Amino acid sequence: MTAAVTRRRLQTSLVLGVGLGSTGYIAAITIATIVAKQLSGGSSFAGLPGATIVLGSATASALLSRFMVRYGRRAGLVLGYGIGAVGAFAAGTAVVVGSFPLFIAATAAMGCANAANQLSRYTAADMYPETGRASAIGLVVWGSTLGSIVGPNLVTLSGNIAEGFNLPRLAGVYGVPILFVTAAALLTLVTLRPDPATLAPERVSALGRASASLGEMLARPRILAAVVALIIGQVVMVLVMTMTPLHMTEHGHGLDAVGLVISGHTFGMFAFSPISGRLAGRFGTPAIIAAGLALSAFASVLAAVAPPDGGTILFIALFLLGVGWNFGFVAGSALLTEGLDGAERTTLQGATDAMIWSSAAAAALGSGIVVSVASYTALGLLGAALILLPAAAMLRGRAELRRS
Numbered sequence: 535m536t537a538a539v540t541r542r543r544l545q546t547s548l549v550l551g552v553g554l555g556s557t558g559y560i561a562a563i564t565i566a567t568i569v570a571k572q573l574s575g576g577s578s579f580a581g582l583p584g585a586t587i588v589l590g591s592a593t594a595s596a597l598l599s600r601f602m603v604r605y606g607r608r609a610g611l612v613l614g615y616g617i618g619a620v621g622a623f624a625a626g627t628a629v630v631v632g633s634f635p636l637f638i639a640a641t642a643a644m645g646c647a648n649a650a651n652q653l654s655r656y657t658a659a660d661m662y663p664e665t666g667r668a669s670a671i672g673l674v675v676w677g678s679t680l681g682s683i684v685g686p687n688l689v690t691l692s693g694n695i696a697e698g699f700n701l702p703r704l705a706g707v708y709g710v711p712i713l714f715v716t717a718a719a720l721l722t723l724v725t726l727r728p729d730p731a732t733l734a735p736e737r738v739s740a741l742g743r744a745s746a747s748l749g750e751m752l753a754r755p756r757i758l759a760a761v762v763a764l765i766i767g768q769v770v771m772v773l774v775m776t777m778t779p780l781h782m783t784e785h786g787h788g789l790d791a792v793g794l795v796i797s798g799h800t801f802g803m804f805a806f807s808p809i810s811g812r813l814a815g816r817f818g819t820p821a822i823i824a825a826g827l828a829l830s831a832f833a834s835v836l837a838a839v840a841p842p843d844g845g846t847i848l849f850i851a852l853f854l855l856g857v858g859w860n861f862g863f864v865a866g867s868a869l870l871t872e873g874l875d876g877a878e879r880t881t882l883q884g885a886t887d888a889m890i891w892s893s894a895a896a897a898a899l900g901s902g903i904v905v906s907v908a909s910y911t912a913l914g915l916l917g918a919a920l921i922l923l924p925a926a927a928m929l930r931g932r933a934e935l936r937r938s
Contacts, residue, residue: 556681558711590645599884618647672811755931802856826861838914
């Protein structure tokens with residue numbers, strides 16, 4: 535079997551693994567606030583599972599990356615999915631026994647599955663030369679499209695099945711991540727052979743100790759620009775997206791309209807990943823990052839100025855916000871693979887994902903504060919203003935970025 539055929543087979547395995555993992559993960563977070571309210575007896579802690587699962591993702595991203603440096607990408611992904619599946623089982627158990635502390639601990643463990651999903655994109659990039667990494671990343675990110683569509687739609691079915699076995703309806707929903715995340719772990723364990731790192735085209739092994747420290751890597755203007763763009767792109771997306779459903783319902787929109795807007799947003803986030811990857815390969819990662827930042831800024835302003843009853847305008851704004859995030863996420867991730875050896879990439883990528891998810895947790899919690907103190911309009915304008923940070927970082931590193 536030629537190396538090209540092996541690469542395609544392994545990439546297919548990664549895409550399918552992300553599809554399975556994201557289906558379970560998204561199904562779980564769809565009902566997390568409902569479960570939290572039920573178990574805690576009120577709404578005060580309803581947002582806590584969302585924060586803990588994101589913080590779990592952040593912690594797992596850093597730890598799994600360190601594990602991968604020593605034991606390989608495949609072992610790290612299997613471990614992440616495995617812990618996530620155990621967390622899903624614990625979450626279902628928490629619903630059955632009525633334990634809120636167990637549920638919170640379980641959601642943190644489930645963040646490991648999300649971390650494995652996100653690190654899969656870098657695993658695919660390992661197998662290709664720099665010119666092909668953006669396309670490889672785009673295809674793997676596209677795998678999450680399955681989860682964004684299928685995951686929420688399995689909530690009702692799994693709940694009905696649980697009731698048939700005299701189990702709590704909400705406990706049954708966690709059967710979805712148990713099955714799907716476990717399937718992702720088994721698929722990765724069986725089919726992701728050989729380890730993708732062994733197919734890296736460069737001579738430097740992806741295993742071992744990074745030759746440059748994290749601080750030294752972040753001191754490079756090109757790398758700093760990519761990291762800042764990834765973090766701020768995530769923060770802006772989460773800021774606006776988190777409060778949009780509440781903003782819509784408070785101004786008379788029904789849940790069907792809310793669902794349509796959020797579906798358009800998630801479609802924009804994932805469906806165009808192969809296209810953004812090819813564009814980054816064709817025009818360069820800095821150009822596509824800049825395009826993503828511009829789209830995110832425009833979408834944030836559009837959401838801010840949309841009239842309260844403007845469902846169509848909000849749909850367009852959230853769709854473009856998703857596309858802007860996708861451009862920046864795929865191209866920024868690809869930029870983090872350029873000019874570094876395998877161990878350096880793995881260390882930097884894990885640390886970056888940890889910062890991305892930590893910032894996303896802060897943005898999710900902070901979005902409600904901004905709206906309560908000011909308004910949804912102010913939130914959108916804040917999102918647009920934050921785009922100035924990565925823009926400044928890219929201007930500072932423009933000399934190095936021209937060579938990317």
